[in-house]
Amino acid sequence: MPSKAAPAYDPAPKSAHYEFGGPLGALGVTLAVPFFSYWLPFAAQNGFSLCNFVDYHRAGWRAMEDPAWWKSLWSTEAMIVYLAWYAWCVVCALVLPGKEEKGVELRNGQRLTYKMNAFATLVATMAAIAGWTAVYGIDALLYIPHHWAQLVTATTLFSFALAFFVYGQSIVPELFPKAFEPPMLALGGNTGNRLYDWFIGRVLNPRIGSFDIKAFNEMRPGLILWVVFDLAFVAWQYERIGRVTDSMILTVAFHAWYVFDAEFNESNILTTMDITTDGFGFMLSVGDLLWVPYTYSYTAYFLALHPLDLGVSGCAGVLAVQFLGYYIFRTSNNEKNEFRLGRNPKNLTSFQTERGTRLLTSGWWGRSRHPNYMGDWIMAWAWCLPTGFQSPLPYFYVIYFAILLVHRQTRDDEACAQKYGKDWDKYKRLVPSRIIPHVY
Structure with a gap:
């Protein structure tokens, strides 16, 4: 008796349901993440407490009426600095040695290969910062808190651009099916609603050759930048009060411990939902690049402004x-x-x-x-x-x-x-x- 044939592999199955509240929820998150990335540091600068909530926001709205305030959020130099950082991470991922490991089996029966060198990238970054600081002092690190809002803008715009790029990777093969092989879409990223699919991510494993865009962004630019930001806030606190508090040392040590541990155990991400299930869209792009480094380092930012022993x-x-x-x-x-x-x-x-x-x-x-x-x-x-x-x-x-x-x-x-x-x-x-x- 012949065995039952396995169902044919479908690279682009229609998604059955929405997550995150559907298109309306996707729009909400798309607006909320940049908003809070700007708002939290502005609030910290005023020592925000429940008592001054109303006064602070009245002053904030008045400041926003001035066009100069909006212009202050942009800096071409800050954009170049961020692009240089991202390029550094890409170069490290390509040239530094690393063990190659296989991911989980995909729907088509294949297993992608990943180069595990995020920890090497982290070590190289820390060595470069230590060397530069030893020779030239802490001015390079102080650039970060002194241009914080401009860096938020640069990272936000880059997150949008990256999300549109990977979304385009999924659309081009549909427009030119004879020239391009259709990519494997995520099971939840092909609803037909363009806003939602752009947000949640259509392509499961967007790549440029063997360079995996999703795995790279999960473990390198944002996660390592989190530690870099913390070091910048240590320098900022020292600049402001002439010493570093024990609370700052604890905070930065905890953050660094978490990041070093994650990078050292990089292969663990290969079995996570982010890699195995979710597509790469704006949700992961802005989460990896903006939300993680700019808000996870927030306690260090706050302590630089409001030191505590x-x-x-x-x-x-x-x-x-x-x-x-x-x-x-x-x-x-x-x-x-x-x-x-x-x-x-x-x-x-x-x-x-x-x-x-x-x-x-x-x-x-x-x-x-x-x-x-x-x-x-x-x-x-x-x-x-x-x-x-x-x-x-x-x-x-x-x-x-x-x-x-x-x-x-x-x-x-x-x-x-x-x-x-x-x-x-x-x-x-x-x-x-x-x-x-x-x-x-």
């Missing part, structure tokens, strides 16, 4: 929160990765699914379906606590990150429900907590 006991308390979050984050991820690679040193329990794979039901993954998210969120608190309680502004990150993780958990669960069917229902009964055991 924590003392020994304060530092010890913040360190305890950081170590707890990192321990949960790293050990849970290690459990998952070891298990996926066929190793089970802790003899963790699991059950077989009809797909032939197994789902963990003990260790961290027996306590919560997303324990790594819990560790990540605890670390978010450690990154904000060094600012004290002089303003609610730095704590925006804890709130934003909680919303992000809950949304990501919801998407993960929906994807797993489609992937595992009734086995996922069984897993949810065995592991009822989504992120925080016995809470959520």
